[in-house]
Amino acid sequence: MPSIRVAIIGLGNCASSLVQGVAHYGRTGSGRGLIHERIGGYGAGDVEFVLGVDVDARKVGLDIAEAIFAAPNNTKVFCADVPSTGAKVIKGVVLDGVADHMVTAGERGFIVSEEPEATKAQIVDALIATQADILVNFLPVGSQKATEFYMECALEAGVAVVNCIPVFIASDPIWEARFREKRLPIVGDDIKAQVGATIVHRALSSLFTVRGVTTERTYQLNTGGNTDFMNMLDRQRLSSKKESKTEAVQAALAQRLEDENILIGPSEYVPWQKDNKICFLRIEGSQWGDVPVNLELRLSVEDSPNAAACVMDAIRCAKVALERGECGALTAPSAYFCKHPPKQFPDETAMRMLDSYLADALRVAG
Numbered sequence: 001m002p003s004i005r006v007a008i009i010g011l012g013n014c015a016s017s018l019v020q021g022v023a024h025y026g027r028t029g030s031g032r033g034l035i036h037e038r039i040g041g042y043g044a045g046d047v048e049f050v051l052g053v054d055v056d057a058r059k060v061g062l063d064i065a066e067a068i069f070a071a072p073n074n075t076k077v078f079c080a081d082v083p084s085t086g087a088k089v090i091k092g093v094v095l096d097g098v099a100d101h102m103v104t105a106g107e108r109g110f111i112v113s114e115e116p117e118a119t120k121a122q123i124v125d126a127l128i129a130t131q132a133d134i135l136v137n138f139l140p141v142g143s144q145k146a147t148e149f150y151m152e153c154a155l156e157a158g159v160a161v162v163n164c165i166p167v168f169i170a171s172d173p174i175w176e177a178r179f180r181e182k183r184l185p186i187v188g189d190d191i192k193a194q195v196g197a198t199i200v201h202r203a204l205s206s207l208f209t210v211r212g213v214t215t216e217r218t219y220q221l222n223t224g225g226n227t228d229f230m231n232m233l234d235r236q237r238l239s240s241k242k243e244s245k246t247e248a249v250q251a252a253l254a255q256r257l258e259d260e261n262i263l264i265g266p267s268e269y270v271p272w273q274k275d276n277k278i279c280f281l282r283i284e285g286s287q288w289g290d291v292p293v294n295l296e297l298r299l300s301v302e303d304s305p306n307a308a309a310c311v312m313d314a315i316r317c318a319k320v321a322l323e324r325g326e327c328g329a330l331t332a333p334s335a336y337f338c339k340h341p342p343k344q345f346p347d348e349t350a351m352r353m354l355d356s357y358l359a360d361a362l363r364v365a366g
């Protein structure tokens with residue numbers, strides 16, 4: 001079975017967890033923590049990283065296997081000896097991918113490399129030369145222009161996309177049509193972590209609904225100490241993230257809540273938390289006799305492995321889709337793995353849709 005050739009845009013914590021995971025599962029073959037052991041015949045160890053793109057001076061020029069451990073990355077190291085990939089990180093474009101306050105923050109933020117920025121032609125050439133199958137977008141939240149730049153590159157180079165961030169591409173009809181025209185698949189948008197704040201909030205909202213309780217008000221407040229949370233201190237970068245997270249929860253409610261009764265979003269940067277994300281969630285409802293019921297939950301997770309688990313499966317789905325000649329936004333994988341898919345489904349429905357999609361892929365793989 002050939003490998004799945006992946007280009008990564010943004011060598012931050014999520015990329016680190018993903019690359020470490022490929023080395024870990026390739027070595028142990030153990031399924032613990034994998035959502036699906038095999039997809040279309042591909043195991044987690046069958047992913048190969050062929051190109052890395054970043055703008056930070058501490059990462060540009062390094063092998064991907066080294067860059068993932070460079071500062072300011074601070075996620076948990078669960079596989080320290082990642083073998084060299086042979087693929088060097090090249091400098092990409094800054095555009096709006098770097099918030100001003102991340103530059104002035106120094107060591108903990110971005111140190112932009114002084115090397116010249118790549119042109120679109122250079123990125124396209126690199127994608128073609130490395131024979132990348134799939135481009136994974138791990139840019140910081142709020143990178144609208146930078147994401148659009150790399151999407152243009154993927155379209156021109158003929159590369160499928162997994163869009164992990166809340167910039168709307170798979171769920172934007174105009175962008176989605178462009179992937180369809182080029183006969184390329186895309187999974188997106190905005191990864192819904194394995195057991196993260198969004199899926200837990202959706203599951204509990206559905207629980208209220210199926211037990212006949214009316215949800216009246218809810219909030220989800222999140223704190224963390226990674227660059228994702230630091231980046232989001234600039235509230236202007238947050239609007240699509242809030243929209244993505246809020247819509248994901250609204251879609252799981254029996255009745256949409258008025259804006260004033262739902263507040264969901266990243267809330268505070270706590271440096272010492274590093275990649276540990278803590279979610280405080282409250283749902284207030286009315287049950288039998290209009291009597292109130294309140295639920296409070298505190299979820300503590302390592303953010304990036306939580307995302308990487310879903311990205312690993314989304315990558316393999318995109319590869320299967322390429323092989324099957326499918327194009328445009330992949331309905332079941334996007335609904336299952338992402339917060340802002342083109343079409344929302346209840347998570348159990350998305351799981352059943354994905355199961356039948358994967359069973360089909362396996363039949364084709366023989």
Ligand SMILES: O=P(O)(O)OC[C@H]1O[C@@H](O)[C@H](O)[C@@H](O)[C@@H]1O
Nearest residue numbers: 191192193196197198199303307
């Ligand atoms: O926990 P949630 O709500 O599923 O969101 C988690 C993910 O959201 C994505 O936008 C972040 O890039 C990931 O780092 C994060 O893991």
